[in-house]
Amino acid sequence: MNADAIRAHLRRRDRWSILEIAFWLALLVVIFAIPSRAALINEALVAGLFALSLDLILGVTGVVSLGHAAFFGVGAYTAGILANAGYDDPILGLVAAIVPAALVGFATAPLLLRGADLTRLMVTMGVALMLGELANKNAGLTGGADGLNFSVAPLFGRFSIGSIGEGPRNAALFSLAVLFLLFTIARRLAGSPFGLSLTAVRENRLRAGALGVSTSRRIIAVYTIAAAFAGVAGALLAETTQIVSLDLFDFHRSADVMLMLIIGGAGYLYGGVIGAGVFIVIRDVVSAATPEYWEFWIGAMLVVLVLFGRERLTALVGIRR
Amino acid sequence: MTASALEARGLVRRFGGLVATDDVSFSVSPGARQALIGPNGAGKTTLINLLTGVLKPSEGAVLLEGRDVTVVSASKRVQLGLARTFQINQLFPDLSPVESLGLAISEREGRGWDFWRPAGKAEIVAEIEELLARFGLETVYDQPTRALPYGKQRLLEIALALACRPRVLLLDEPAAGVPEEERHDILAALAALPADVAILLIEHDMDLVFSFATRISVLVSGRLLCEGTPAEIAADERVRAVYLGEDAHG
Numbered sequence: 001m002n003a004d005a006i007r008a009h010l011r012r013r014d015r016w017s018i019l020e021i022a023f024w025l026a027l028l029v030v031i032f033a034i035p036s037r038a039a040l041i042n043e044a045l046v047a048g049l050f051a052l053s054l055d056l057i058l059g060v061t062g063v064v065s066l067g068h069a070a071f072f073g074v075g076a077y078t079a080g081i082l083a084n085a086g087y088d089d090p091i092l093g094l095v096a097a098i099v100p101a102a103l104v105g106f107a108t109a110p111l112l113l114r115g116a117d118l119t120r121l122m123v124t125m126g127v128a129l130m131l132g133e134l135a136n137k138n139a140g141l142t143g144g145a146d147g148l149n150f151s152v153a154p155l156f157g158r159f160s161i162g163s164i165g166e167g168p169r170n171a172a173l174f175s176l177a178v179l180f181l182l183f184t185i186a187r188r189l190a191g192s193p194f195g196l197s198l199t200a201v202r203e204n205r206l207r208a209g210a211l212g213v214s215t216s217r218r219i220i221a222v223y224t225i226a227a228a229f230a231g232v233a234g235a236l237l238a239e240t241t242q243i244v245s246l247d248l249f250d251f252h253r254s255a256d257v258m259l260m261l262i263i264g265g266a267g268y269l270y271g272g273v274i275g276a277g278v279f280i281v282i283r284d285v286v287s288a289a290t291p292e293y294w295e296f297w298i299g300a301m302l303v304v305l306v307l308f309g310r311e312r313l314t315a316l317v318g319i320r321r
Numbered sequence: 322m323t324a325s326a327l328e329a330r331g332l333v334r335r336f337g338g339l340v341a342t343d344d345v346s347f348s349v350s351p352g353a354r355q356a357l358i359g360p361n362g363a364g365k366t367t368l369i370n371l372l373t374g375v376l377k378p379s380e381g382a383v384l385l386e387g388r389d390v391t392v393v394s395a396s397k398r399v400q401l402g403l404a405r406t407f408q409i410n411q412l413f414p415d416l417s418p419v420e421s422l423g424l425a426i427s428e429r430e431g432r433g434w435d436f437w438r439p440a441g442k443a444e445i446v447a448e449i450e451e452l453l454a455r456f457g458l459e460t461v462y463d464q465p466t467r468a469l470p471y472g473k474q475r476l477l478e479i480a481l482a483l484a485c486r487p488r489v490l491l492l493d494e495p496a497a498g499v500p501e502e503e504r505h506d507i508l509a510a511l512a513a514l515p516a517d518v519a520i521l522l523i524e525h526d527m528d529l530v531f532s533f534a535t536r537i538s539v540l541v542s543g544r545l546l547c548e549g550t551p552a553e554i555a556a557d558e559r560v561r562a563v564y565l566g567e568d569a570h571g
Contacts (some may be wrong), residue, residue, distance in 0.1 A: 193427035194436035203413035212399035
């Protein structure tokens, strides 16, 4: 052991491994290879970004949430309302969605500092319920129960991301680019001293505090960042489907995104993206065969994963995290 | 007169009707090797929590190098130079010793909010290397902490506190639960702690207390019974009475 070995150990996850590069290239290839399923791929990529944002708080920092749809919905409605008002540039919509989502995250994060996990689950769920009802009540702005239908300008003034022609393929490429950009930021963040302190908060909050880490402020900071990420995911879904409705705030969205993260594995950032893909593909394949009962298989998978442990399953097929 | 490294002034802590800490005043000089002993239930843990800021006192004050820190948060007190270890290991099971120490040093250096540059700054790496060597953790430097032998975990517990570069270090039963064959490593590590750091050792083990401390305070039922050199404490009839029947030769 020497200084080089220590630095190499600290930075062992900094370098992009071949497997990672292959993973991102594969996503790109899939979009071009099966353009007929571009809409489904787009949905999986957006869900992957949403799950990545949950991973920052749940997997990395160890703060549970069953109300992550709150920020997804806020972001989606921000983009939707802007587009509806004529500010329909897709990139503008994404950037604009960051602000309100992050603000709601920042404002509600202090509610998560006390109490046990159950308290956090209930508080986050409550916040999502409240925001959903706010959107319902302010129908003048949000369209209420009808939601909003709108159209979005072509990307860079050239590439349509609508549902016609090459629109779905462009939309999937757009989502992949945004996902990759935010993933890179999350990856960088996780490997920084700040990211290390978040892991320390997850692993032992008492000791983290005893080493001088202001644990409450770190939780508020990461929750705000995760909310911003979720807001971008919501805006991305709004722009690529060109519709927003109240179900964006629904409990099932918060629950599904947690499911995706658990399926893919929490805490190493790729879990959300992989889990979202698995979830959406299973839903597509199984629901084609048994439209009413597809969640049976998702449920079965969850039970197996949680009971047997991902480590043993991945070791079985020789995948290393 | 130079300020004490750490001083308690008339500390009182009540839990409902129970007085867990009852008007405790004492001070630790800079660079001191002091011990705090007392039978089970004497209020040692409450006193540590009051000193480190985990609990707020009902009455009284805590001074760190002459500065009143009674209302300062626990994490801020660490930044001001008061670090502690825990009787029951409080480590980061999934992090390696390198990562744990890197975290502690980064926080001390105020880099804890740096979310963009990767970990592994040269000065920090050098300091990690030095601490690993000092505590005999070189061979397990990249192992997850949960896989370390118990004795190594105990050493990491102390190394982490020292990585905060404290002026005052509270050691809460550092040898607790360590098997006989690994005990020597802990004792050696304690003996090699920097001379300018004031150390308050909270301990049950009388062999360790008498070999380490030059000054001993005895806490009984939340009150300070007496203070003195090891020889004075060993000769004190009241201390003998308190420890009668306990596994001690005080």
